[in-house]
Amino acid sequence: MIVTSEVTKSYGATAVVDGVSLTLPSGGITSIIGPNGAGKSTLLSMVSRLMAMDKGSVTVDGLDVTSTPSDVLARRLSILRQENHMTARLTVRDLVSFGRYPYTKGRLTLDDKRHIDEAITYLNLTELTDRFLDELSGGQRQRAFVAMVLCQDTDYVLLDEPLNNLDMKHAMGMMRLLRKAANELGKTVVLVLHDINFASWYSDYIVAMKQGRVVNQGPAAHMIDPAVLSDIYDMEIKVHEIGGQRISVYYE
């Protein structure tokens, strides 16, 4: 369980995240949605200790993220952000192997190798293991990074806008994979998503943020509702039920 209490981050006088107290359930997929500048990514960065908070605290399974040693947390929680610009030149297998670093600090054991092979197979990267990252397409590279995070084998997997720059097919593939990881491997997946239809289709729980605060939260069925969504995004959003799934329409 991830618990944030009164988490605040300000730049100058503006609070980007403003006293957010939140309890994210264990298991399943939780999506954080909201307009640009709502503080979603900042919140995720603070939960994953990438960014220090000005006020408040975050605990992951009772471990305070600011005081727990980084390598202990690295075995509980992993984070993948959008910009993965890299100067290092690595093969897919090298990258995925880094997922085992929190456990063995670079000396790979047989058990590590098994984890690495599993993660590579899980993301259908077997053909690409010896390719260098700069030789891959955007979608393939994204999959390689997700493989690294899965190889890290943490209970909590945090992803900041994992669908950015992915086409429909790859976006769908990524979400199906995360669903599978949540169902089969028992991971708790927390995502920042912009596409509310993907959020509706794949999430168990949705948290909505706006202007640094949590404005609404609940099961996907409760959140994907014309009144709730319109309030979050300040625009008219219609919701249709198609084949048992709630689909939002907001194109004019």
Place this chain on the structure above:
Amino acid sequence: MGKLRSMTRLSRPALVLITLCLLALVSIACFMTLGAKGNWSFVLSFRGKKLASLLLVAHAVAVSTVLFQTVTNNRILTPSIMGFDALYVLIKTGVVFFLGVGALTSIDSQMQFGLEVLVMVAFSGLLFRWLFLGEERSLHLLVLVGIVFGILFRSLSQFMQRMLDPGAFNVLQDTFFASFATTDPTLLLISAIIVGLVTIAALRMLHSFDVLSLGRTHAINLGVNYKRTVVIILILVSILVAVSTALVGPVTFFGLLVATLAHSLIGNSRHHFVLPAAVLLAIICLVGGQTLLERVFAFDTALSIIIEFLGGIVFIALVLRRAAR
């Protein structure tokens, strides 16, 4: 086919390292023996000292540049960008300006050396405080601050140099040009001990270098104590740079040359391949270059000019390639 490909990939860094090792040994052998006349014990001990200083500088420059580039996550900037060479010039100029030209020769050279190393490390320690003011682009801030300091130090020393009398200026200028030939043996010993200790410290952290090269976000995600590790590495780097600068004076582009070559020859970014490759390349450049210069061209001048020329070309090529993307 796929298997063949992976096999050639696997053996490539090893092949490169073996070749470089052989080349380095050949250059050392040539340096020690070519054109030797007369008493061997004299020749060997005389050249041995020169060789030792070349090896030390090669090691210090290569390791410091590779680690600095890893920590700052870029392939263009080197420690000399942080204003180290400029500080060296400033310290020396300050000594001559305030204490007179006699001070350069009268202060015990070991004292002077110790002082230079100390001031340089203190300066870099001060700079690194800036690192923690921000979170994201803090290393870029550091580099920018380095550039600003570099300009400040250069202008200050130019200002002082203008006010010196021409005789003192001449003596001073002589110490600025990197010379790989003249070094005091006791300084060599002290430097060797310092460089050895730094190397041991670096080896103990070897596993974290690869993770750091993934960038800040991934390094933290994978459980590296980022602040602490970066500070330690930057201190090690500044000690190495201080030692090599104090030994032979400023060499701006040499580190860039060997680090870039090492990365492109090895083909991947694993530090246990790249670091030794960079050191070996530096040895080949310095020792081999010095041999060529002394024996083949019978041209007893500063090797640094040629190395800086080549390094400068690499630098321009790198900048242009970045711009083209």
